[in-house]
Structure formats: structure tokens, C-alpha cells
Amino acid sequence: MGNSVATGFAQAELIAVLAAVTANEPRVMTVQAGKALPSGPFESSHRSLQAGLRDWVESQTGHPVGFLEQLYTFADGDRDPGAGTGMRRISISYLGLVREQAAPGAGQPEWHGWYEYFPWEDRRDGADDRAGGLDRIAASLTAWADSQPHLRAERHQRVDFTFGLNGMDWNEDLVLQRYELMYEAALIPEAGGQPGFGQPMQGDHRRILATGIARLRAKIKYRPVAFEIxxxxxxxxxxxxxxxxxxxxxxxxxxxxxxxxxxxxxxxxxxxxxxxxxxxxxxxxxxxxxxxxxxxxxxxxxxxxx
Amino acid sequence: MGNSVATGFAQAELIAVLAAVTANEPRVMTVQAGKALPSGPFESSHRSLQAGLRDWVESQTGHPVGFLEQLYTFADGDRDPGAGTGMRRISISYLGLVREQAAPGAGQPEWHGWYEYFPWEDRRDGADDRAGGLDRIAASLTAWADSQPHLRAERHQRVDFTFGLNGMDWNEDLVLQRYELMYEAALIPEAGGQPGFGQPMQGDHRRILATGIARLRAKIKYRPVAFEIxxxxxxxxxxxxxxxxxxxxxxxxxxxxxxxxxxxxxxxxxxxxxxxxxxxxxxxxxxxxxxxxxxxxxxxxxxxxx
DNA sequence: TTGACATAAACTCACTTTGAGCATAATCCT
DNA sequence: AGGATTATGCTCAAAGTGAGTTTATGTCAA
The missing domain is CATH 1.10.10.10 (Winged helix-like DNA-binding domain superfamily/Winged helix DNA-binding domain)
Incomplete structure (x- = not known):
């Protein structure tokens, strides 16, 4: 930085987390049979990031986007091993809320319930506890914590806090922290871990979705975003x-x-x-x-x- | 988006809002005699956005960065008219907190009190009210609201809410909204408006600083970030x-x-x-x-x- | 037609959290 | 020693929250 006027070129991509609620089930728009979030290159024709994404989403869903907010910008290397081409890829992610899901038609994007990807995040009274698999997660995480004696106490504390175990309260906002913890403990196929805890997605799309859910859950407490849906x-x-x-x-x-x-x-x-x-x-x-x-x-x- | 695998190339730049507090005065790191925030191209050598920025900041300030968080990503065209070169510029901004300001030395970056840029944002009891110039701002905004008869009521409501006038409470978090409103009302030289309300900065750096202040003020209420400083x-x-x-x-x-x-x-x-x-x-x-x-x-x- | 059921909407009450101010303690300065 | 000055502790009313209970108004089935 500073005075250098060097390279700094990159390929820019937009990724959208578009949420709707139908039949009391939150859904997210996907492509590739639910394995990826909709994304595409950021075109120079767009007036701005926000405007470009809004136009695109409205043409795809047929419904106006009530709420659209930037989520996070990733460079590969943050996690995605990416290519060694020298050209970096920058992904700018957005969270959008849509009022209804589009009528399913030819070429229309699909919607998937977001708890398919994070079954443990649904703690409503009716929710099937076996689907969430909190017990199985807790067991795996306990084993992970115990596997490193000198980190044991610290890891146990983190597991308990993040998942609301051993007397701690469940904090619904910690969606991303829970995902990251499971990732670290190799319970996530995207990290080369065991499958079995929710549907995986391409690249780090599941992490981006977790970021979006977390943001929405935090926001709903102090801003009336629910009405947008x-x-x-x-x-x-x-x-x-x-x-x-x-x-x-x-x-x-x-x-x-x-x-x-x-x-x-x-x-x-x-x-x-x-x-x-x-x-x-x-x-x-x-x-x-x-x-x-x-x-x-x-x-x-x-x-x-x- | 969708299936197109088209262009999407851009020039990527990092911009930092680095804050410290010395002698009860919040300060921000600047370059170019206080007219710009430190920035530079995002190099492919950086492992990730966060890591790259952290290394750079620590080498510049001589102090570790306790807290570093992504603020927002802008593409020019959001406001900055930019060039019509076809190549977009993407600016990724960060907010960082530093424990002390570096000892001033040769080539060291300067620090400026952030209320030099936003005098009206300082409403502490001791603060000189004339420096803030809230009265002058209110007068100008009232004139602006009245200048469009069919928007008058709406604008007045917005002014009162944003600046805490006519019985409304001052909300310290609305730093960005206040700046944007003044920008719209052409009270900001960066928008081609009258000077006289705070020091201007290059490009939209003052807007980025406003975003950083707003984020920090919001965050300090529910997360112990003050200790990082x-x-x-x-x-x-x-x-x-x-x-x-x-x-x-x-x-x-x-x-x-x-x-x-x-x-x-x-x-x-x-x-x-x-x-x-x-x-x-x-x-x-x-x-x-x-x-x-x-x-x-x-x-x-x-x-x-x- | 009637009663069992189901949901809506209003109201109660104890407990906790906040806003505001007062009382007392420990120093320094003159 | 006495006043000024800052630290720390305490009180109290008002507002906000968690958890229920009560009453109203409909559908459905016998």
C-alpha cells in the first residue's frame, strides 16, 4: 500500500443470498440443483454493485427485492484454495429479501429450505431433533476437543458457548461461528471432513449462506426487516x-x-x-x-x- | 450472472479506517496531509484480505491491530464518477482499532482528530457548539427542505429525525445518514457543494470514514471493542x-x-x-x-x- | 342446536433493567 | 485544618420483560 501504484487486478464476482419464507419455512435461491448460490461476474455495465444486483435479481425472480444489503467480500485464499494463476478472484456477497418465491417455471431458479444446509439451526418446538442431530454434533465436537490434551479446556469452553451446551444458552445469532467450529473439527465435507451434517455446497457457498442467515437473525432484532418478506x-x-x-x-x-x-x-x-x-x-x-x-x-x- | 462466464475484471484496492484515541480525542490515520485515508492496491501476494491489511498496518503504525473488521466494498459508479475506461475499480474498506498512535517520525503517517472532518458529530458537554455548527447546518437543511414544496414535509421529517431536531432525540449512530443528507443538500464540497462544514477529503474518503465511525459507535454498545483501544x-x-x-x-x-x-x-x-x-x-x-x-x-x- | 375445540386478544404480576441523583470516602492544595 | 476534587457506593422510581391467565369469537362434528 502506501505509494505503490502496482498491480492489484482481480476478477470480481457477485454472489447473492436471496431469502424468502414460504409455508413457515425459510428458503434460499439456488442454482445447480441446490449445490450453489446464484452468482456471476460483475459487469462494467452495472451502474453500481447494488443497482446491478437488484436489476438482476428482479428479472430472475419476478418480484421486487425489498431489502438488499452487502454481506461480505472474500478474496480466495481466505479459504478457497483457488487457482495459482496470479489473478485473484474477489467475491462480493449480498443478502436480499424477497416477498414470495417465483412460480416454478422453465429455467426458473430453484429454492431450497435453508435448514437443509444447517439442520441444527432449526430449534423451533416442532423441529425434528434427530434431523438437527445436535447430539451427534456434540459428540463429535467433544471427541475433537479431547483429541488435543493441551487445548482441551479451551475447546470445550468454545464448544459449549457456541452450541449452548452444559448450561449455556443457545444463541441463535452464532450461525457462522457454529459452522466455522464444525469446519475446524472436520465435520464439514467442504473441508474434507465427514459428510452427514447438512447438505454441502460448492466452494464456500455454505459459509456465505451461514453469514447471510447470521446477519438476518441479528438484524431482525433491531430493524423491521421481517416485513420485507x-x-x-x-x-x-x-x-x-x-x-x-x-x-x-x-x-x-x-x-x-x-x-x-x-x-x-x-x-x-x-x-x-x-x-x-x-x-x-x-x-x-x-x-x-x-x-x-x-x-x-x-x-x-x-x-x-x- | 447465471451461466455467463464473461469479463468481470476490476482493479482492487484496500482502504483503511484506523482509529485510536489519544488525550480523549478520537483520531484517524491519514495520508496526504489529512486529505486521504491510507489505501493501496490489493496484492496477489497477500494470503487474504484481512491478513494482508493487518501486516501492512502493523508495519506502518508499529503497534498491533487489536480489532480489524471489513466495512464495505464500493465500486466506483456508486458515487465517484470514475473513469470510463471499462475497467472498474473496487474499493474494499476496513475498520481497525489501534492502541496508541505511533510516535511521529519521518515518513510516518499522520493522525487527525476525526471531528475535524465531522465537527457536528461531537456532542460531548465540553464540545464547542459553534465548531459543530449544528445551527448553521439546521438552517441550511431547512432551506433545502423548503426549496421543493412537494417534498417539504418528507424532507423536514427526515432532517428532524436524522439530526435530532424539533423534539426528536439525537441518535449518535446515524453518522453516515447525516453525511449523506448533507451531501444531498449540497453542503459538502465533495459533492460540489459549499465548503464550511468540516474538512473535506479526497474522493469519497470522508464517506468511508463516516461509515467507519458509524460502525464503531454501533458496535461499542454490544461488544467490548473499547478495550482494544x-x-x-x-x-x-x-x-x-x-x-x-x-x-x-x-x-x-x-x-x-x-x-x-x-x-x-x-x-x-x-x-x-x-x-x-x-x-x-x-x-x-x-x-x-x-x-x-x-x-x-x-x-x-x-x-x-x- | 349444542358443546368441544381452537385461536385471538386483553390483562395481570413478579422481576429485572434503566435513568437520575444523593451520600460517603480518600486524596491534594493552601 | 479545611476546602476542593475525584472515586465509589447506594437508593428509588419508572420502564421494560418473562410467563401466565382470562375472556372473546369463531369452526366443526355429533
């Missing part, structure tokens, strides 16, 4: 189920409702819906007016107001 | 002054202390310091042991624990 009007339970799908946890019903309406993010449409059984629910819509004001929630700093 | 042992007041410098606000003393010690991030060294006047303060050190466990704070989701 909901239809125009919805019941409170539908909203709750969507959030639960994304964070992979079951939520407390009345507290969830209280939280939503004290944020004043939604308003009644006046209609009700005759879902299945039970008392019909009121329908709500998102209030975009307050969007900006509530966009950023709040600090946790003890500010002195004098 | 502190010396090995410190008093609680020193810690508070450092945080105040970064967030640009004065904090409530006893509540700040309570918050710190209930997080159990620090421990007494047993020593005390004879600062200037007053009762000597106990010295503390950071407890790296709990680092991982406290690394990620907490959710705000109403989880059902059944």
Missing part, C-alpha cells in the same frame, strides 16, 4: 411464524404481540381472516410512515441528559 | 472518557460504572493511580477470559422457554 396484509400469528422461521426459535405469543405493537410498526386493515379454525384474526399492514423513525432502535448507553 | 490498565474514568470520545456524547458516571461491572469484563489490578487531584482511582484491566462468552450480548426476542 411478508405479504401486504397478514395476521399477527403469521408474522410471528415468519420471524420464528428465520430465527429458528419458538417465541412467546403474547410478549411477541406486545413487542410488535408498542413499536407501532403496524396498523389494522379493518378486515379479518377466516384462517382455519378458531376465532378469526385481525389483519394488519405495515406502516411505512414510521419506518424511518423506527429504523434504528436504540442505544444501550447510559447517556447523561443534563 | 485502551492501554493495559486504566481507571474507570479513563474508560468512560474513551467511550465518550468515540460516541461523541457525555455519559452518566455511575450508570456507566454499573453497566461495566455487571458485564464482568474487567477486574481490579490491585493498584491505584494518583492522577491529578481527588481520591486516587483503582486501576482495572480487561479480562480476556470472559471475552468469548460476553462477545455477543443478547437478543431482544421474546423467546418461549418451555
Amino acid at each position: 411478508m405479504p401486504g396484509s397478514f395476521t399477527l400469528l403469521q408474522l410471528q411464524r415468519t420471524v420464528e422461521a428465520l430465527v429458528g426459535l419458538s417465541l412467546h405469543k403474547s410478549n411477541f404481540r406486545r413487542q410488535i405493537d408498542q413499536q407501532e410498526l403496524i396498523e389494522e386493515t379493518g378486515e379479518t381472516t377466516a384462517e382455519t379454525r378458531g376465532r378469526p384474526a385481525m389483519l394488519f399492514r405495515y406502516r411505512p410512515s414510521v419506518l424511518e423513525a423506527r429504523q434504528m432502535a436504540g442505544t444501550r448507553l447510559p447517556i447523561s441528559r443534563s | 485502551m492501554p493495559g490498565s486504566f481507571t474507570l474514568l479513563q474508560l468512560q472518557r474513551t467511550v465518550e470520545a468515540l460516541v461523541g456524547l457525555s455519559l452518566h458516571k455511575s450508570n456507566f460504572r454499573r453497566q461495566i461491572d455487571q458485564q464482568e469484563l474487567i477486574e481490579e489490578t490491585g493498584e491505584t493511580t494518583a492522577e491529578t487531584r481527588g481520591r486516587p482511582a483503582m486501576l482495572f484491566r480487561y479480562r480476556p477470559s470472559v471475552l468469548e462468552a460476553r462477545q455477543m450480548a443478547g437478543t431482544r426476542l421474546p423467546i418461549s422457554r418451555s
